[in-house]
Amino acid sequence: MKHSPILALTVILCTTALSSFLVAASSAQVSMPDSVLYPEGYREWMHVKSALITPQSRGFKRFGGLHHIYANAKAVAGYRTGVFADGAVIVADFLETQEKDGDVSEGKRRFIDVMQKDSKRFAQTGGWGFEEFSGDSKTERTLINPAKECFQCHTSKQESGFVFSALRK
Ligand code: HEC
Numbered sequence: 013m014k015h016s017p018i019l020a021l022t023v024i025l026c027t028t029a030l031s032s033f034l035v036a037a038s039s040a041q042v043s044m045p046d047s048v049l050y051p052e053g054y055r056e057w058m059h060v061k062s063a064l065i066t067p068q069s070r071g072f073k074r075f076g077g078l079h080h081i082y083a084n085a086k087a088v089a090g091y092r093t094g095v096f097a098d099g100a101v102i103v104a105d106f107l108e109t110q111e112k113d114g115d116v117s118e119g120k121r122r123f124i125d126v127m128q129k130d131s132k133r134f135a136q137t138g139g140w141g142f143e144e145f146s147g148d149s150k151t152e153r154t155l156i157n158p159a160k161e162c163f164q165c166h167t168s169k170q171e172s173g174f175v176f177s178a179l180r181k
Pocket of ligand 1: 060062063081098102103112125126127142143144155158161162163165166174175177178
């Protein structure tokens, strides 16, 4: 078969379209909204504190139940010095509670809230990336607007690096 000029032109056009598509796709990846990593292994980190939010609390619907807060080594250093370096990660682990004969114990995991420090990537929100993972899932992210849903409230703690909790003895 003889190659027609039209066929050659089509091949060139397709190749050009494909390569510009690939360039667009790879640059889209770079400029994608920065995402917070799932905090792999956080249950091995330092336990900072726990608290129980009961139905009497205004925050019950959103944050009700038991929560435990964990910090990786960089975040522990941040709690101690008041300055959280890039790479610091803090996890708040929210669990349901169950009661039997007056004993309250941990129930199913509701979600985990994560703060990951990266002053460049998350410059818009105090250098912290905020994310929420549903239940036990490592991939199901629930936030639509972390600046509004998380950072807005955490701004009240600017003097302690946007972190509410503190290490106790
Ligand atoms: C209405 C205010 C409010 C909102 C909204 C809020 N937080 Fe918090 N957050 C708190 C408070 C208060 C604590 C401290 C809880 C404690 O000490 O037991 C906290 C603690 C945390 C911690 C542990 C570190 C710290 O600051 O003590 C993480 C991680 C966290 N929140 C992530 C998030 C994420 C992610 C979101 C968005 C889904 C969010 N928070 C939304 C008030 C808020």
